[in-house]
Amino acid sequence: MSAINTVQQGLLSQLNQLSQIAEGEAIRPAMQLPGTQQQPSIGASFEQALRAVDAEQVKASASMAAVDSGESENLVGAMIDSQKASLSFTALLQVRNKLSGAFDDIMRMPL
Template sequence: MDSITQVRMDMLTRMQQFTSVAQGGAVREALRSEEAQPGSFGVSFEQLIRAVDADQHRASAAQRAVEMGESDDLVGAMVDSQKASVSFSALLQVRNKLSTAFDEILKTPL
């Protein structure tokens, strides 16, 4: 499998993860207090943010290497840059969806 195909597969997997987070799953029965995993959503979201941050740093390092003449892989640097851009855009969409859902919850009459 060449590097472009691998990048496409990685991007597809990441977009599917973002889509599933943004859409939410089917309604499930609430967990009992002894079954609940405290911070599991927070931990998942933090991992997502760290992955997007890693993509941003990788793209920045690749661009810097091309600019300094340390690398001739301009296509790879551009692919990393686009991958980081798509990841960040998807993260913003998830954040916006969560913010909208939170606002709706706050507006719900008791």
């Protein structure tokens, strides 16, 4: 019986230690080294990519409007801007689809 009592006392002391940790300050993240930057989250990265694609779309729209109104004769540049915008939008959709598929795969994982 003394072995069982020893194990119980050890478990009780570990439980007390864990409860003291839980009641104390929250666990703080590790300090960052000087000169290093914190990595942006996936949401911030996706938002940045979305804004870049939107900027490409606005630029393409402006160059096409300039050609249509006769302000510019750079039709080739307008078409290139339009293709860049289309390609960046398609790439963004592919990334979104891959992320969505990966999230679905994670959610379907058995526990």
